[in-house]
Amino acid sequence: xxxxDSPANIELVSGFSEELTAAPADERVYRVALQLYxxxxxxxxxxxxxxxxxxxxxxxSRLADIGVVDLVSDxxxxxxxxxxxxEWRLRDRLGEQSMxxxxxxxxxxxxxxxxxxxxxxxxxxxxxxxxxxxxxxxxEDVWLALSEWRTVRRRIERLEAIxxxxxxxxxxxxxxxxx
Numbered sequence: 001x002x003x004x005d006s007p008a009n010i011e012l013v014s015g016f017s018e019e020l021t022a023a024p025a026d027e028r029v030y031r032v033a034l035q036l037y038x039x040x041x042x043x044x045x046x047x048x049x050x051x052x053x054x055x056x057x058x059x060x061s062r063l064a065d066i067g068v069v070d071l072v073s074d075x076x077x078x079x080x081x082x083x084x085x086x087e088w089r090l091r092d093r094l095g096e097q098s099m100x101x102x103x104x105x106x107x108x109x110x111x112x113x114x115x116x117x118x119x120x121x122x123x124x125x126x127x128x129x130x131x132x133x134x135x136x137x138x139x140e141d142v143w144l145a146l147s148e149w150r151t152v153r154r155r156i157e158r159l160e161a162i163x164x165x166x167x168x169x170x171x172x173x174x175x176x177x178x179x
Contacts, residue, residue, distance in 0.1 A: 025051045029059035030068070036081040039072045045079065087158075094162050102166075106159045109152050116149040125149040 023031070028049040036045070046056035060079050063069045067085040072078040094102070120128045130142040 025049065025055050026059045026062075029056050030063065033060065033063050033069050033079070033081060036069060036079060039078045039080045041076045041078050091158060091162060094159065095166070099163070099166065102159055102163055106156065106163065109156045109159065112152045113149070113156060116145070116152065119145070120149075124153070 028051060029045065032045050032049045040048075042053050042057050042060065045060065046053040049056055057077065060069060060077075064071050064079065067082055069079040070082045072080050097105075116125070117123060120133060122128055125146040128142075128146055130139055130146065134142040
């Protein structure tokens with residue numbers, strides 16, 4: 001934090017820190033594991049989770065057994081978040097939505113994707129030269145828009161795959177039960 005941080009930002013950070021330290025060790029290790037986009041060793045994970053390395057090692061081993069993290073190395077013991085697990089989990093949750101909800105979300109995302117194509121005049125974000133669409137001072141705005149466009153495309157692909165799976169699943173008897 002810097003001297004310029006607002007009191008609201010300081011309260012948010014301290015509230016998150018207090019919430020994390022109040023959680024049981026297995027929950028703290030899990031929360032840290034969710035953020036392991038780069039490989040990290042057990043001592044680092046233990047420090048971030050405010051627990052002993054042996055405690056972190058035990059919980060990380062369990063998380064590896066169920067697929068949340070992958071063991072990258074045995075010496076030193078290093079783990080990383082298992083992206084395929086989170087993709088499966090997300091698809092599973094999306095699969096619980098009704099066909100009408102999936103269709104509505106797909107329609108909204110398709111409209112967003114069309115707006116990006118119209119804005120940049122190309123079929124996909126990889127075909128955009130950011131410097132052609134912004135002055136040097138505004139280049140970050142273009143990069144942000146391109147990142148958002150890639151995210152929209154990934155979400156469309158994911159929803160379309162779920163919709164197609166459901167349409168081709170003869171054992172699926174209509175909409176899932178509403179909660």
